[in-house]
Amino acid sequence: MKTFEVFKGPFLLAFLFAVLALLLPSLFSNYYVGLAIQIFIMAIFAMSLDVLVGHTGLPSMGHAAYFGVAAYTTGFLYMAGIKNFWVVIALGMGLGGLTAAFFGLLAIRARGPYFMLITLALSQVLWGIAFKWRSLTRGDDGLPGIGRPQIGIGIDLKPDPHFYYFVFVIFLIVLVALFILVRSPFGYTLRGIRESESRMKALGYPVWLYKYLGFIFAGIFAGISGVLWVYYSGFVNPSNFSVDLSVKALLMLILGGSGSLFGPAIGAGMIVLLENLVSGFTERWSLVLGIVYVTVIMLFSEGIFSGIQRGKS
Amino acid sequence: MAFWIIQTLNGLSFSMMLFLVAAGFTLIFGLMKIINIAHGSFYLLSAYIGLTVLRATENFLLATVASSIAVVLVGMAMQRFFLRRFHMKELQQVLLTFGFVLIIADLCLWVWGGNPVALPKPSLLKGSIWIGSVVFPSYRLFVILVGVVVAVGLWIFQEKTKFGAIVRAGVDDEEMLRGAGINIQMVFTGVFGLGALLAGIGGIIGGPFVGVFPGVDISMLLLALVVVIIGGVGSLRGAFIGSLFVGLIDNFGKALFPELSLFTLFAPMAIVLAIRPTGIFGKIEE
Amino acid sequence: MKALGLQTLSKNFGGLKAIQGISLEIEEGERRAIIGPNGAGKTTLFHLISGFLFPSSGRISLFGREVTTLQAHQRAALGMARTFQVTNLFQKLTVFDNILLGVQAMKWARFCFYRRVRSFREIIHETERLLKEWNLWEKKDTLLKNLSYGEQRQIEVIMALATKPRLLLLDEPTAGLSPAETASVTSIIKGLSREITTLLIEHDMDVAFEIAEKITVLHFGSILAEGSLEQIKGNPKVTEIYLG
Numbered sequence: 001m002k003t004f005e006v007f008k009g010p011f012l013l014a015f016l017f018a019v020l021a022l023l024l025p026s027l028f029s030n031y032y033v034g035l036a037i038q039i040f041i042m043a044i045f046a047m048s049l050d051v052l053v054g055h056t057g058l059p060s061m062g063h064a065a066y067f068g069v070a071a072y073t074t075g076f077l078y079m080a081g082i083k084n085f086w087v088v089i090a091l092g093m094g095l096g097g098l099t100a101a102f103f104g105l106l107a108i109r110a111r112g113p114y115f116m117l118i119t120l121a122l123s124q125v126l127w128g129i130a131f132k133w134r135s136l137t138r139g140d141d142g143l144p145g146i147g148r149p150q151i152g153i154g155i156d157l158k159p160d161p162h163f164y165y166f167v168f169v170i171f172l173i174v175l176v177a178l179f180i181l182v183r184s185p186f187g188y189t190l191r192g193i194r195e196s197e198s199r200m201k202a203l204g205y206p207v208w209l210y211k212y213l214g215f216i217f218a219g220i221f222a223g224i225s226g227v228l229w230v231y232y233s234g235f236v237n238p239s240n241f242s243v244d245l246s247v248k249a250l251l252m253l254i255l256g257g258s259g260s261l262f263g264p265a266i267g268a269g270m271i272v273l274l275e276n277l278v279s280g281f282t283e284r285w286s287l288v289l290g291i292v293y294v295t296v297i298m299l300f301s302e303g304i305f306s307g308i309q310r311g312k313s
Numbered sequence: 314m315a316f317w318i319i320q321t322l323n324g325l326s327f328s329m330m331l332f333l334v335a336a337g338f339t340l341i342f343g344l345m346k347i348i349n350i351a352h353g354s355f356y357l358l359s360a361y362i363g364l365t366v367l368r369a370t371e372n373f374l375l376a377t378v379a380s381s382i383a384v385v386l387v388g389m390a391m392q393r394f395f396l397r398r399f400h401m402k403e404l405q406q407v408l409l410t411f412g413f414v415l416i417i418a419d420l421c422l423w424v425w426g427g428n429p430v431a432l433p434k435p436s437l438l439k440g441s442i443w444i445g446s447v448v449f450p451s452y453r454l455f456v457i458l459v460g461v462v463v464a465v466g467l468w469i470f471q472e473k474t475k476f477g478a479i480v481r482a483g484v485d486d487e488e489m490l491r492g493a494g495i496n497i498q499m500v501f502t503g504v505f506g507l508g509a510l511l512a513g514i515g516g517i518i519g520g521p522f523v524g525v526f527p528g529v530d531i532s533m534l535l536l537a538l539v540v541v542i543i544g545g546v547g548s549l550r551g552a553f554i555g556s557l558f559v560g561l562i563d564n565f566g567k568a569l570f571p572e573l574s575l576f577t578l579f580a581p582m583a584i585v586l587a588i589r590p591t592g593i594f595g596k597i598e599e
Numbered sequence: 600m601k602a603l604g605l606q607t608l609s610k611n612f613g614g615l616k617a618i619q620g621i622s623l624e625i626e627e628g629e630r631r632a633i634i635g636p637n638g639a640g641k642t643t644l645f646h647l648i649s650g651f652l653f654p655s656s657g658r659i660s661l662f663g664r665e666v667t668t669l670q671a672h673q674r675a676a677l678g679m680a681r682t683f684q685v686t687n688l689f690q691k692l693t694v695f696d697n698i699l700l701g702v703q704a705m706k707w708a709r710f711c712f713y714r715r716v717r718s719f720r721e722i723i724h725e726t727e728r729l730l731k732e733w734n735l736w737e738k739k740d741t742l743l744k745n746l747s748y749g750e751q752r753q754i755e756v757i758m759a760l761a762t763k764p765r766l767l768l769l770d771e772p773t774a775g776l777s778p779a780e781t782a783s784v785t786s787i788i789k790g791l792s793r794e795i796t797t798l799l800i801e802h803d804m805d806v807a808f809e810i811a812e813k814i815t816v817l818h819f820g821s822i823l824a825e826g827s828l829e830q831i832k833g834n835p836k837v838t839e840i841y842l843g
Contacts, residue, residue: 202671
């Protein structure tokens with residue numbers, strides 16, 4: 001594989017993008033900085049989902065589950081006075097992974113639409129639990145007033161530009177981690193499974209185990225985005241578990257290109273910008289978004305969806 | 314003692330309403346493998362339309378007919394003009410239905426506002442009846458009756474009619490239907506419409522006691538998902554048993570430990586998934 | 600040692616008895632062909648042997664080990680490899696990646712998630728060696744779906760060899776191939792080392808007779824006849840089921 005050749009064109013683009021990203025807070029107002037933070041966090045979420053969808057071929061419909069678990073963990077820890085970022089992120093990733101380990105046992109035996117059904121149901125039940133268990137989660141009201149974490153090297157993350165750079169760095173770390181994962185033997189195996197499970201079995205690969213491990217990886221990475229989101233937005237609520245969030249992530253993959261390195265991030269950018277743009281224009285932004293999503297899928301599905309199985313590795 | 318009788322009857326009435334929604338969902342999924350996220354939206358839309366008709370005419374029957382027609386039209390249009398193109402592409406179909414959830418939910422919010430409403434009961438059923446030593450709202454008994462009647466009707470349809478046989482065969486093996494020269498597209502549109510109809514009737518029937526409000530679409534979807542997973546996909550019997558189970562547990566859960574009611578649903582669902590992933594009455598996939 | 604042993608193997612699908620009480624033994628290094636008319640159960644038998652189906656009754660042993668309850672990938676780890684009747688390769692990956700997945704399959708490295716595949720010199724070299732040995736080097740970066748049917752059938756066999764199997768199951772390897780391609784694949788199979796026991800399903804009797812030393816004839820899920828080429832050619836029951 002011509003790893004470096006493949007990067008000549010996009011590499012230049014990526015470099016320009018990196019420069020823009022570094023200069024962003026000095027060029028734009030806080031509003032746009034906030035948008036950029038959202039985009040990077042959602043990009044991490046979308047990338048974690050793509051491990052499952054684009055690389056393994058598992059269309060998970062309940063990815064918000066791990067985001068939400070990490071989000072509530074962050075909230076609870078903050079209310080208990082624990083604001084050390086490194087502790088929280090470890091727990092967020094750990095619990096995201098643990099939830100995935102549990103849900104994976106229940107879901108991975110199923111295929112195709114059944115798998116989608118089960119993953120959707122599992123995450124929806126978590127949503128319901130967050131909604132109803134008022135004494136723990138304060139239900140629909142959620143946990144407000146979450147401040148920024150402490151990263152222990154004297155930098156204050158309260159100003160958005162500071163938090164922005166912090167999130168950008170984490171985004172880069174996750175990007176590199178996934179880059180390595182995708183090009184590792186493990187990553188190759190996942191793609192083989194996506195292309196033909198039976199072939200992989202015949203070759204001697206324990207396919208179930210790989211799917212399960214991939215599922216857990218995805219949950220761990222999703223946890224990162226959950227933690228960051230809470231610190232950005234300042235509160236936790238059941239919407240962190242919503243089907244809305246799970247489906248939006250899938251839309252990001254479809255729009256940006258599933259199975260590719262930058263695709264999920266591009267998709268995240270598109271959806272976040274679109275949502276913010278539309279909600280700025282009209283109160284009926286939900287209606288407009290729904291129409292846009294339906295239109296996009298109807299018009300562009302063939303070209304974009306071949307991306308779901310794109311071997312652009 | 315009275316407490317248990319009342320709660321059981323409450324639970325049963327909730328179950329029957331839930332059965333209507335879940336049966337529609339399982340039919341659609343069983344035959345077309347479509348996860349219709351907008352299924353709860355049919356409930357929502359039907360309840361709101363019924364509300365408007367009720368306020369205008371005070372005629373429950375008329376409201377039922379009006380909302381049913383509306384919901385069937387919306388459902389069939391959804392399938393015919395949008396979902397049909399993506400046959401066997403489950404991911405695209407799900408995303409499309411999600412788009413419709415947003416559209417329908419926001420339209421309803423726009424037209425009817427965000428305050429929770431309970432549909433007025435038909436005057437005939439406003440009272441209560443004595444059952445043994447217990448007083449119970451007649452309306453709730455009516456709901457149980459409707460549920461049982463629909464269940465029986467669906468059973469007859471499925472087991473005894475030609476269309477039902479086609480649907481049963483299709484759930485098992487779609488290739489077989491095509492081979493038999495049946496216009497499968499019409500079958501799909503018809504079944505989707507039927508599913509929407511059932512959810513719509515659920516909305517009208519449930520309107521008076523569950524109420525209608527933004528978000529009920531997602532709540533109904535959640536319950537339907539749990540029912541279908543426990544009872545088994547594509548099986549009406551599974552939807553019935555699953556609804557009984559979920560409705561009763563949900564109701565008792567709400568009455569006894571309201572905050573943890575979803576745990577009491579989650580545990581059985583997880584157990585069923587662990588032991589028998591296709592649900593109690595589901596079909597085993599090769 | 601017996602490479603493969605089947606003991607009164609049966610498989611029922613509901614009311615359909617696809618395989619009825621088959622007992623079979625294949626010696627190490629042997630070349631065996633399984634022939635029979637359509638529907639005789641040949642591919643079903645392969646699925647049972649390779650672990651893609653589990654028997655209703657009976658036992659299977661592989662190099663002396665009982666494998667009846669083992670899953671497909673576990674049997675592969677014990678030295679079994681198979682091809683599929685309908686080409687089953689990774690269509691959207693390159694030829695290189697296809698072979699690489701075969702080479703990587705039996706190595707511990709396959710679980711590594713923090714190093715690039717490129718850094719595993721042994722795997723890369725082995726993949727390159729196979730590509731060169733089978734004249735695929737020119738096409739190594741071509742997507743598999745862009746190869747011709749014949750080329751894909753060939754890779755189907757090479758992929759199975761990449762795992763260095765001791766028992767190779769070939770399911771109609773020449774299906775749909777032109778005479779030239781058939782000859783090419785036949786000579787590949789004949790040229791295989793005797794360290795690989797070869798079990799072949801074939802529809803083309805000429806190919807079967809050319810490759811195999813012993814033939815098993817299947818009919819309606821049971822063994823109709825078994826023996827050397829001469830014995831089978833001369834067996835009237837065999838000619839009958841093909842012509843009658």
